[in-house]
Amino acid sequence: MEIYAFVLLAVLAIASALGMILSKNTVNSALLLVLNLLSLAGVYLLLQAQFLAIIQILVYAGAIMVLFLFVIMLLNLDEEKTLFDKIRAKYVVAFLLGVVILGQILYSLGGVTDMLPELSPDMEFAGTVEALGDVLYTDYLFVFEMTAILLTAAVVGAIMIAQYKTKDKGDTE
Amino acid sequence: MIEIDWYLALSAIIFTIGMIGVLIRRNAIVIFMCVELMLNAVNLSLIAFSAYHGDVTGQILVFFSLAVAAAEAVIGLAIILAIFRNNLSVDITKVNLLRW
Numbered sequence: 001m002e003i004y005a006f007v008l009l010a011v012l013a014i015a016s017a018l019g020m021i022l023s024k025n026t027v028n029s030a031l032l033l034v035l036n037l038l039s040l041a042g043v044y045l046l047l048q049a050q051f052l053a054i055i056q057i058l059v060y061a062g063a064i065m066v067l068f069l070f071v072i073m074l075l076n077l078d079e080e081k082t083l084f085d086k087i088r089a090k091y092v093v094a095f096l097l098g099v100v101i102l103g104q105i106l107y108s109l110g111g112v113t114d115m116l117p118e119l120s121p122d123m124e125f126a127g128t129v130e131a132l133g134d135v136l137y138t139d140y141l142f143v144f145e146m147t148a149i150l151l152t153a154a155v156v157g158a159i160m161i162a163q164y165k166t167k168d169k170g171d172t173e
Numbered sequence: 174m175i176e177i178d179w180y181l182a183l184s185a186i187i188f189t190i191g192m193i194g195v196l197i198r199r200n201a202i203v204i205f206m207c208v209e210l211m212l213n214a215v216n217l218s219l220i221a222f223s224a225y226h227g228d229v230t231g232q233i234l235v236f237f238s239l240a241v242a243a244a245e246a247v248i249g250l251a252i253i254l255a256i257f258r259n260n261l262s263v264d265i266t267k268v269n270l271l272r273w
Contacts, residue, residue, distance in 0.1 A: 003175055010179075014186055014190070017187050020194070021190060021194030021197070021203070026200060029202075029203050029206060040187075044220055047224040052220060052232055055236070059239055059243060060209075060239070060242070063243070064209070067247070068202065068205075068206065068246070071202065072202060075202075077263065080199075080200060090197070094193055094196035097192070097193075097196065098192055099189075101189055101192065105185040113178055116178065116181075126228070127229075131229055132229060132232060132233065136233055143237060150240065151240060151243065154244035158247045158248055159251075162254045162255060
């Protein structure tokens, strides 16, 4: 049963990722990325990480992708006419590099495959909000506060970068 | 019962798809979404190791990685907006101010 769910979610994730990089329409790419994130959230559920599955849907598929779609709509981009134009060598190199790196990762994975751990039995309790919050607010409290500073800095920086330069428009001050 | 290898292989495949996407696409927004895809692939392998070791630290790491990804998305989209305002295009082959 579990294996069918995994195969279904994995096929969905890979297919939507491929569709994302091959789609000419940017909005379709964004929506396929949402599908990919949702199926990865399903895989997280299989791994007993309930809290992170919910966070993945809320923060990634919700907030971040809405931001992406908002910017795509704001820029009002046309569809790309040709995905693969005349520069052929670039694509060949990209695919070769991808295949080489995938082969390298899978080969190194095959080398250690009998040393990898088995599924731990106490995992049923480790992925819940209580267990995560318990560690997050004790051992990782400082890092957590630094994350808050990082997010504040990111918001201020984004406003600084994206705003119009109002000073250039006139000397009203 | 699924071995951890399958989760790691799925993570590697999604990471590679994201990498190929970064290399072949010219639309800056799609390149940015491919980077998000690669981040997610790494998150998946972190969660897989966390589950199979029975150690919650990997999931804490994914939590922080999500926060950093949110910050990165905000800054990146702001930069793309600024590029669009200057070039009226998000085609990265047309961003050649520093290219020689």
